[in-house]
Amino acid sequence: DRCCREVGARERTYTHSQRGRLGETRTNLKIIKKINQAIEKKTPFYSFEYFPPKTPDGLSNLYDRIARMGEWHPIFVDITWGAGGSTAGLSFDIAKTIQNLTGLETMMHLTCLGMGREEMVQVLATTRQKGIQNILALRGDPPRDRSPETVDEFRYAIELVRFIRELHGDFFGICVAAYPEGHSKDNSYEQELSFLKEKVDAGADFIVTQLVFDVDIFLRFLDDCRHVGIDCPILPGLMPIHNYRSFSQISRFAASIPKAIVEQVERLKDDDQSIKDYGVEVLSQMVRRLYDEGVPGVHFYTLNLEQVVTRTLQCLHVNTEKQPRALPWERSASARREGEDVRPIFWSNRPKSYLARTMDWDEFPNGRWGDSRSPAFGEPSDYYLARPQVAPASASHEAELRTEKDVFEIFTRFCLGVVRALPWFEGSLALESDLIRSHLVSLNRHGFLTLNSQPMVNGAPSDDAVFGWGGSGGYVYQKAYVEFFVSGRRIEALLEALKTRPSMTYQAIDAQNHSFTNCSQVNAVTWGVFPGREIIQPTVVDPVSFQVWKDEAFSYWLRPWAEQYPEQSEARMLLQHIHDNYFLVNIVENDFVKGDLWGFCEQLVAQMGASD
Ligand code: FAD
Numbered sequence: 001d002r003c004c005r006e007v008g009a010r011e012r013t014y015t016h017s018q019r020g021r022l023g024e025t026r027t028n029l030k031i032i033k034k035i036n037q038a039i040e041k042k043t044p045f046y047s048f049e050y051f052p053p054k055t056p057d058g059l060s061n062l063y064d065r066i067a068r069m070g071e072w073h074p075i076f077v078d079i080t081w082g083a084g085g086s087t088a089g090l091s092f093d094i095a096k097t098i099q100n101l102t103g104l105e106t107m108m109h110l111t112c113l114g115m116g117r118e119e120m121v122q123v124l125a126t127t128r129q130k131g132i133q134n135i136l137a138l139r140g141d142p143p144r145d146r147s148p149e150t151v152d153e154f155r156y157a158i159e160l161v162r163f164i165r166e167l168h169g170d171f172f173g174i175c176v177a178a179y180p181e182g183h184s185k186d187n188s189y190e191q192e193l194s195f196l197k198e199k200v201d202a203g204a205d206f207i208v209t210q211l212v213f214d215v216d217i218f219l220r221f222l223d224d225c226r227h228v229g230i231d232c233p234i235l236p237g238l239m240p241i242h243n244y245r246s247f248s249q250i251s252r253f254a255a256s257i258p259k260a261i262v263e264q265v266e267r268l269k270d271d272d273q274s275i276k277d278y279g280v281e282v283l284s285q286m287v288r289r290l291y292d293e294g295v296p297g298v299h300f301y302t303l304n305l306e307q308v309v310t311r312t313l314q315c316l317h318v319n320t321e322k323q324p325r326a327l328p329w330e331r332s333a334s335a336r337r338e339g340e341d342v343r344p345i346f347w348s349n350r351p352k353s354y355l356a357r358t359m360d361w362d363e364f365p366n367g368r369w370g371d372s373r374s375p376a377f378g379e380p381s382d383y384y385l386a387r388p389q390v391a392p393a394s395a396s397h398e399a400e401l402r403t404e405k406d407v408f409e410i411f412t413r414f415c416l417g418v419v420r421a422l423p424w425f426e427g428s429l430a431l432e433s434d435l436i437r438s439h440l441v442s443l444n445r446h447g448f449l450t451l452n453s454q455p456m457v458n459g460a461p462s463d464d465a466v467f468g469w470g471g472s473g474g475y476v477y478q479k480a481y482v483e484f485f486v487s488g489r490r491i492e493a494l495l496e497a498l499k500t501r502p503s504m505t506y507q508a509i510d511a512q513n514h515s516f517t518n519c520s521q522v523n524a525v526t527w528g529v530f531p532g533r534e535i536i537q538p539t540v541v542d543p544v545s546f547q548v549w550k551d552e553a554f555s556y557w558l559r560p561w562a563e564q565y566p567e568q569s570e571a572r573m574l575l576q577h578i579h580d581n582y583f584l585v586n587i588v589e590n591d592f593v594k595g596d597l598w599g600f601c602e603q604l605v606a607q608m609g610a611s612d
Contacts, residue, residue, distance in 0.1 A: 019222055020296035021231050023205050030335065031105050031134050031173040032205050034075055035233050038296060044318070045075040045297035046287075047107075047208075047235065050304050052079065052090035058304075059090075063097070063384040065306050070104050072313055073323070075297060076134065078107040083140055084114050088123075096130040100334045100359050101352045101385045107175060108132050111140025112154035117163070120154070124167060131334040131359070134173040136208065137161050158199045165203035176204040178234065180212055180221035181256060189224075197230050206233040208299045211250065213239070213257040215289050222295065235299040238286060240308035241279030244269040250303075276308055283312040325469040327538045328526050340364040345481060345525055345539045346549035346586075349425045349452055352386040353552065367522050367537070369544040377548045380555065388423035390560050401571035404447065404487070407578060411444040423556035424451045432466050439598045446605045449485040451553065451584075454525070456480035456592050462528055469538075474530035480589040480597035481525050481541070485553075485582045490608050491516070494585065497607065501600055503591040507546055510583045511554045517543065523588055541588055550584050 020039050023032040038045040048069055053059050066077060079095045081087060091108055099106035108127065112120065127135065139157040142150075154160055157176055164172055176199045182189055200207070207230070212218040218236045225234060241247050247265050251257050261282060268274045287298055300309050329343055332355050341364070347354035357378045358364075365374045380386075400406060413419040415437060417428060433440060435455050443450055455478065460467045462474035469476060486494065488510060495516055498506055505519035526539035562575035589595035 019219075019226070019294035021226070021233060023232055025232075026170050026173070026205055029133075029170065029173040029205060030333075031076055031107070034105060035206065035297065038075060039233070042296075044287075044291045044316075046072075046313070046318075047076045047078065047297070047299045048074045048309070049078045049080065049237075049299065049301050050094070052082070052087040052094055053304065059094075060384050062094070062304055065304065066098060066104070067102070067385065069302070069306055069310065070102060072310060072318065074104065076105040076107050078109060078134075078136060081109040081111050081138070081140075083111065084143060085111070092126065092130060092132075095132045097383050097385055098333075099133070100131050100332055101355045101383060103330050103333050105134065105333045106132060107134035107136055107173070109136040109138060110160070111138045112157065112160040112163075113140040113142060113152060116153045120160070120163060121167065124164060128168065128171060131336050133171070133335045134175065135164065136175045136177070137164060137204065138177055156195075158195070158202050161199055161202045161204050173206075174204045175206050175208055176200065177210065178207045178221075178225075179210045180218050180236075181210070183210075193224055193228050193230075196225070197228050200230050200232055204232065206235065208235045209237045211237045211239040211301055213261060213286075215286055215293070217256055218290070219293055219295075233296065235297050236290060236295065237299045237301055238283060239301045240283050240303070240305070240312070241265060241275060242303060242305045242308055243272055243275055246303060247275075276311075279308040280311045280315060283308060284315045287312060287316060324463065324471065326471075327536075328469050329538065334359075336362065337364065341536070342367045342538050342540060344369065344542045344545040344549065345452065345454075346483070346541075346546060346553075348539070349427075349430075350386075350388075350552075352383070352426055353380060353388075356381040356383045356386040357548075357552075367524075367540055367542070369542050369548075374544075377545070380552050386426075388556050388560050389421040389426075390423050390564065391419055391421045401565075401574055404574070404578065407574070408445055408447050408449065411449045412441055415440045415444055415450070423560055424553060435466075436598060439601055442605050443482075443484060443601055446608070447487060447490075448601070448604065449582075450482060451485070452481070452483040452586075454478050454481045456589065456595055456597065458592050462530065470528045470530060470536065474528050474533075476528045477526070477592055479523075479525045479592045480595055481586070482597060482601065483584070483586040485578070485584055488581045488583055491583050491585075493608055494604065497600070497604060498587070501589075503595055504587055504589050504597070504600070505541075506585060506587045507541075507543060508583045508585040509547070509550050510581070511579055514583075519543070519588075523590070525588055541586060546586065553584055554579055 022036045022039050026032055027036065050062060050066060053062050077098060079091050081091045095106050095108035098104055110123065137157050137160045161174055161176065164174060178196050179192065182192055209218065222234055239250055244265060264278055265275060268278055290298055302309055329348060329351060331337065343354060357380065360378060361375045363375065365371065368374065410419055414422050415429065432455060433453065436453060440450050440453060457467050457476060457478040459475040459477060462468050462470045462476050463472040467476055467478065491508060498504060505523060507517040509515040520543050523541040524537040525541055527535055527537040529535055557575050557579035562572045565572040587597065589597035
């Protein structure tokens, strides 16, 4: 309890002109906008640093962790760069994946020592091309075996900052490093402050410091920076105490660790849990004090570990509520996608897959994917964040797959939240599915295996907790929608039933491209009406992208699902059979006022459910 007081309980002292300075140049950069908004709203913020792991398992764990920690809405996440570019490929890949496939603003560290200008031109071009928009520009440390005759094309970080600005203008958000306790014995504290000021004047937008354990030292440094005219945001780097070993290693980098902390860690050194608890206590006290002193945000060196940081944020009662949605789907942090305002509904449960398949697009179709100028979809990718998941065969009743009914049961249990992963879903069902969950359960239980759905909405306030998007003051609308796999044996009866519902449009297709439809138009299924604006229609059913989605959707029966089972096994043959013989069907109820898609679904279940 000693550490669990809400942040901001005391009126904070920072103002725009004090410790929590706004970024005053390049205010159009996304990262600066976010930092400035948080400072203006007096919302304490934080960022998370990660390093590239050494093994593939480590990498997949890291992605899971970043996704989980992303729920805490860090203002940005950053990825380190191995000395001399030793992790370059991995740093690029991780930064690219996070920046493009999530809404998390991402920054990549980049060191310049040992690199030539030509090489740096390439590296910056690749950075930009990969959609990475923020760079922590560093000098890096010289290798131990470096010859004294070496001539460096980049000697200091300031030269990298200048180089980036010269080549790329204001495209990149640039952060630089600072050392509250000094960096080199060759220069005085005052000289280092003046070098730091030059670095900022050369084009850096904000600063992250070397790790700090003594808040007083950081605050003195911050005031000194302000005094010499360093005006940009300065985030103190904080190192959680996770365990004795990492603390002992890391403490070499921080000159001053309060004696009380060192002694307490020594006392607890054989008790991992107590060290962690103590780590939470120390970190919470530091963060709270910093926020109270007017420091608007902090930077966590996570060391790729989660617990101490997230427990600290819990302790501080940091608000993790989701921000109101700007659109029904979550925007990517990639600058390339700023103009994107419409997506096909099909990937709404696989948004990262959609992002990965469209990552290289320069332009985003405004609703017409069939246009000859529209870009081609990439192949379903191997990006970890977009990889289809399935509960392991051995860990569930799925091992018992013998009949189609067993598969129906798995889909039903997914709807009920019992089965946790199916390849067509990156997460669990959306909140709005609660309203139609009983219909979905009934459909799945009877062999209409639902992948996607939305209820009808006729003018809900745009700030509605479940359906709202786009801010307040408007109204949002949805046509009821359902998409499912169904056995080819039922397709004729289904098409007959659909004939009795003229307000419904549908598409049905199987893996061999036998298809049926009564609509070849793009059909808006979500739209919003806002004061003084054109109607916004961010989600559509589009026949061309349905063809693309259909291939992806069918492929998941085989990979990753069927391939979990031995060749010739009953389960594998069953999943192959479904892949070969089922249809993927989508139905839109276009009457968003009086339509009754769910009544129609119940009718299907009653008519056909019993027949198998
Ligand atoms: P600089 O700003 O160039 O400063 C280096 C030294 O030169 C300082 O002592 C400075 O006072 C002095 N100096 C600056 N300008 C002049 C001048 N004109 N004349 C004389 N002296 C001058 N390293 C990695 O390899 N990978 C990483 O991902 C990484 N991430 C980091 C993140 C943070 C937040 C921090 C604080 C450090 C990080 N480092 C990383 C370590 C960093 O590369 C080293 O500390 C490096 O020695 C200094 O880098 P710098 O960018 O601060 O250098």
